[in-house]
Amino acid sequence: MRRLQIITVAIVAIIIAVALPIGGALYLAQRAGVESAHAQATTLAESLKRVFEAASKQGSSIVVTLSATALGPPCSPASIGAMGDVQLSSRYVQGAGYVQGGRLRCTGSGIHGDGYRLPKPVYTSTRGVHIRRNVALPHVPGQRFIIAEDSATGFAVIFHDNLGFDLFEHVPGMAAGVVSRSTNEVIAHRGYLAREWLAPRGTADRYNLISHGHVVALVESAEFDFGVYSALPVPPVSERLREAAIVFVPIGAVVAGVLVLLVVMIARAQFSMPVALQLALKRNEFAMEYQPVVDLQTRRWVGAEALIRWRRESGPPVRPDVLIRIAEDSGMIQSLTERVFQLVASDMAGFAGFRGRKPFHIAVNVSAADLQSERTVVLVRELVDAVSGSGLSVIVEATEHGLMDQESCREIIDAIRGSGAAIALDDFGTGYSSLSYIRKFNLDYLKIDRAFVETIGTDSPTSGVVRHIIDIARTMRLEVVAEGIETEVQAAYLAEHGVRLAQGWLFARPMTVDALLAALDEDADAPEAAE
Ligand code: C2E
Ligand code: CA
Ligand code: CA
Secondary structure, rough: HHHHHHHHHHHHHHHHHHHHHHHHHHHHHHHHHHHHHHHHHHHHHHHHHHHHHHHHHHHHHHHHOOHHHHOOOOOOOHHHHHHHHHHHOOOOEEEEEEEEEEEEOOOOOOOOEEEEOOOOOEOOOOOOOEEEEEEEEEEEEEEEEEEEEEOOEEEEEEEOOOOHHHHOOOOOOOOOEEEEOOOOOEEEEEEOOOOOHHHOOOOOOEEEEEEOOOOEEEEOOOOOOEEEEEEEOHHHHHHHHHHHHHHHHHHHHHHHHHHHHHHHHHHHHHHHHHHHHHHHHHHHOEEEEEEEEOOOOOOOEEEEEEEEEOOOOOOOOOOOHHHHHHHOOOOOOHHHHHHHHHHHHHHHHHHHHOOOOOOEEEEEEEEOOHOHHHHHHHHHHHHHHHOOOOOOOEEEEEEEHHHOOOOHHHHHHHHHHHHOOOOEEEEEEOOOOOOOHHHOOOOEEEEEEEHHHOOOOOOOOOHHHHHHHHHHHOOOOOOOEEEOOOHHHHHHHHOOOOOOOEEEOOOOOOOOOOHHHHHHHHHHHHOOOOO
16 A cells, blocks of 8 residues: 555656646746737737828828819829829829729829729728729739729729738738728738637727637727738747747656656665565575673673674665664564574574573564564563573563553563563663653663763763763663773773673674674683683
């Protein structure tokens, strides 16, 4: 279940970690893209509107000029001369002429016989101007024109059919058009056109919308009856998305990679260690080492603490405290403790040959879970029975942490003592339990943790703790064992303060059972000069 949870959480975390930055970046890029396309479309629509407004103004003022009675009849020489002037002097207007009965009778170039037949107007403005589009004029071959005819006078102005749209020639995919505001008729347009773009949209004079794959801007003329739209295809926007993706997808991939690595590492630590532990139990990869406990006065070995070692066939070495934590976390500690007791029992079988005249003890560590189980009592009893013949005694080391569940612990501890073993409180001072709490248990030894021994002779703020612990032990009538002695200064201080038993690299490191027994044998043979 834990496994499933970890995997699920990891996958969700990876998805969020990758999707969030990429999604966020894409969203921002898209918004920026749409905004800039709208801005561009609005600018283009405005330009187009200005051109059409200027052209309309110019056209109507030309019609006014040509209508002046002083010029005589519409196609009189004076009138045609004035039309010719227009051709030269106007920016937007290409020429002027006179239309009668749908025929262009004359222009600045002269009288055109019967007149050129013109196509039907595509649109008539509210001011009565007929607009004809796509008009070919025989005297200007190869070109197309717009002819705007003032229906009241017959005078007409001629525009280039591409008027205004030449602005857009460089913008790929651009669509634009001019639309009557009153009738919604399209007067002129280039490129793609969707009717939805032209639907009346209330009273504002400009709109932005996204429709039919285009970003559309609409602006309306205040003076004339037309509006201008300009539309850019959405692809330039997705191009921006692509650009953003090029930057962010690799970043997301790296983030995902790191996360996957992390998950794999966690998964390895979480899943494979217990499996490896189980295998190690099956393959007997565990062995014990023994660290002697000395009498501080004589420096003779009076006992040894059994410490587990994992001799791994494969994989990196695992420290005993790490191994114990993994076993505790994966619920395998009791199997491991059982193995420890077996190993100690078989190691100590060799003690039969030991001819020591002094009492000797073997200390075995147990975990919190062991102190909840009757099985531990059985293990201790079996060990006591196995070694008692050779004069060995057994001490069970429990940590403060192991005593947390008061009631059940007390019973187990009492049962262990009842089966002939002593109890040592290990790592004393590193837990959080109060003294009054500890007092509720029947204990025999109190082990001062290495962390406090280290402070002896230093000016560390906890350097007074060692004395304090010794005092506590004394009032509780417990024997003290000091752990982790590395210097003579520490040894001297402890001896001076009445500590009898000690353990540490100064005296001996943990060793194999063979080394331990060999050293004890030698010691037994030696003359008792020390005493
Ligand atoms: P611990 O019970 O406090 O064991 C003492 C540790 O201090 C041992 O580490 C020992 O090698 C180390 N030590 C002894 N003297 C010195 C010294 O002078 N200097 C320094 N720096 N270290 C010293 P080890 O063998 O690595 O064991 C670590 C812990 O793993 C033990 O701490 C104990 O809590 C746990 N452990 C070991 N074997 C067992 C076991 O069979 N069962 C259980 N439940 N826990 C075990
Ligand atoms: Ca211990
Ligand atoms: Ca300890």
